[in-house]
Amino acid sequence: MLFWLYLLPLLARGTPAPCFADWAQAHGKTYETEEVAKVRAEVFRANVARVRELNELDPGVTYSIAGPFADLEPQEFAARLMSKRTAPDVAAESLLIAPRLSDSFDWTDKGAVGPVRDQKALGSCWAVSTAEAVEGQVAVTTGKLVPLSPEQLVECDASTDSSCGGGKGCADCGMFGGWPYLAYQYLEKAGGMFSEADWPYWATGMYPCMPQGYSKPLCGNHDDLFCKANSTKGQGPLHLCHASHGFAVRVTGWRALSRNETELAMQMVQYGPLSVLIEADSLQFYHSGIWRGGVFGCQPDPGSGILGLDHAVLLVGYGQDRDILGKTKPYWRLKNSWGTSWGEKGFFRLERGTGRCGVNLAATTARVAETPLVV
Numbered sequence: 001m002l003f004w005l006y007l008l009p010l011l012a013r014g015t016p017a018p019c020f021a022d023w024a025q026a027h028g029k030t031y032e033t034e035e036v037a038k039v040r041a042e043v044f045r046a047n048v049a050r051v052r053e054l055n056e057l058d059p060g061v062t063y064s065i066a067g068p069f070a071d072l073e074p075q076e077f078a079a080r081l082m083s084k085r086t087a088p089d090v091a092a093e094s095l096l097i098a099p100r101l102s103d104s105f106d107w108t109d110k111g112a113v114g115p116v117r118d119q120k121a122l123g124s125c126w127a128v129s130t131a132e133a134v135e136g137q138v139a140v141t142t143g144k145l146v147p148l149s150p151e152q153l154v155e156c157d158a159s160t161d162s163s164c165g166g167g168k169g170c171a172d173c174g175m176f177g178g179w180p181y182l183a184y185q186y187l188e189k190a191g192g193m194f195s196e197a198d199w200p201y202w203a204t205g206m207y208p209c210m211p212q213g214y215s216k217p218l219c220g221n222h223d224d225l226f227c228k229a230n231s232t233k234g235q236g237p238l239h240l241c242h243a244s245h246g247f248a249v250r251v252t253g254w255r256a257l258s259r260n261e262t263e264l265a266m267q268m269v270q271y272g273p274l275s276v277l278i279e280a281d282s283l284q285f286y287h288s289g290i291w292r293g294g295v296f297g298c299q300p301d302p303g304s305g306i307l308g309l310d311h312a313v314l315l316v317g318y319g320q321d322r323d324i325l326g327k328t329k330p331y332w333r334l335k336n337s338w339g340t341s342w343g344e345k346g347f348f349r350l351e352r353g354t355g356r357c358g359v360n361l362a363a364t365t366a367r368v369a370e371t372p373l374v375v
């Protein structure tokens with residue numbers, strides 16, 4: 001009886017009621033206690049309403065409750081992003097050649113983009129974005145696609161840059177965020193980057209240790225976290241954070257790319273997939289379409305000095321759709337690290353040409369040694 005009372009309001013709306021139990025099963029979710037499951041079911045129901053509202057208010061994009069974050073409050077989701085930041089003030093490289101741009105281009109068709117990763121509950125997007133930019137460079141340079149280890153960056157990279165962030169300083173903070181341009185610098189100094197096969201991402205379900213020597217003023221004091229150093233590959237008996245061999249690739253430098261989106265497209269075609277930072281606050285329920293930053297739109301204003309960039313992803317291509325009136329809608333195609341059940345099989349599209357969500361503000365990629373791969 002109770003069961004039917006509970007279902008009635010949903011049935012009355014006329015739309016099929018998404019079922020929490022089905023969703024939880026599809027995503028392999030288990031909760032410690034029945035109480036926790038009840039709380040999550042409540043959040044799920046509130047999110048069903050949020051998704052309905054988003055679909056009404058933001059036409060052109062489809063939002064869905066079916067993705068991996070349907071049991072998280074928007075604030076909980078935001079905690080998986082990095083802290084908001086401005087782009088570092090680094091000089092962008094100018095175009096070497098200006099290729100004629102075709103209407104569309106995609107590195108995923110060209111063997112330079114590996115499978116979609118799932119960063120899980122950690123703020124490690126910057127490490128994934130860096131690894132994938134390096135993978136792209138290796139693929140473009142050698143013709144081989146070798147999955148590389150974001151885990152190495154999460155466990156070992158404690159780089160800082162005191163000139164960044166308007167003099168406040170920037171740092172790589174393991175699972176609490178970081179910067180791809182600093183990660184390339186770390187990889188250059190470390191001697192190279194390990195393959196994912198040799199150093200898998202195992203952060204799932206437990207906190208890895210913070211990198212040794214990380215900046216407490218910039219990263220926060222995380223000594224109290226659950227950390228068993230000896231069980232990590234980086235800091236444990238294997239000491240891979242101090243390795244001098246075993247790398248899959250040698251990183252020799254990095255490049256910052258243009259903020260002009262026409263030039264950025266040319267550079268992406270010229271160099272390979274690029275790491276970019278964006279403001280991602282309202283990507284939680286994105287399912288498909290050309291995203292414009294959600295209902296309120298995100299359009300960070302470089303002039304104001306506060307950009308709110310809080311997520312790192314991989315720029316893999318561009319193209320354009322037409323709306324029903326025949327007007328072209330240019331977009332970027334980006335690879336996320338939230339698994340394949342999110343978005344367009346793990347990818348998303350973002351409006352191109354308007355600086356949307358800051359996509360053009362911190363594009364970078366690595367330089368890698370041409371041959372051979374270090375072994």
Ligand SMILES: *[C@@H]1O[C@H](CO)[C@@H](O)[C@H](O)[C@H]1NC(C)=O
Binds near residue numbers: 230
């Ligand atoms: C960690 O490993 C080192 C060397 O292998 C050992 O000396 C130390 O006791 C270990 N620490 C813990 C907490 O197990």
Ligand SMILES: *[C@@H]1O[C@H](CO)[C@@H](O)[C@H](O)[C@H]1NC(C)=O
Binds near residue numbers: 260261262263
């Ligand atoms: C962007 O770059 C293109 C190609 O170099 C150039 O033609 C255009 O004027 C630039 N736009 C702006 C706003 O600087």
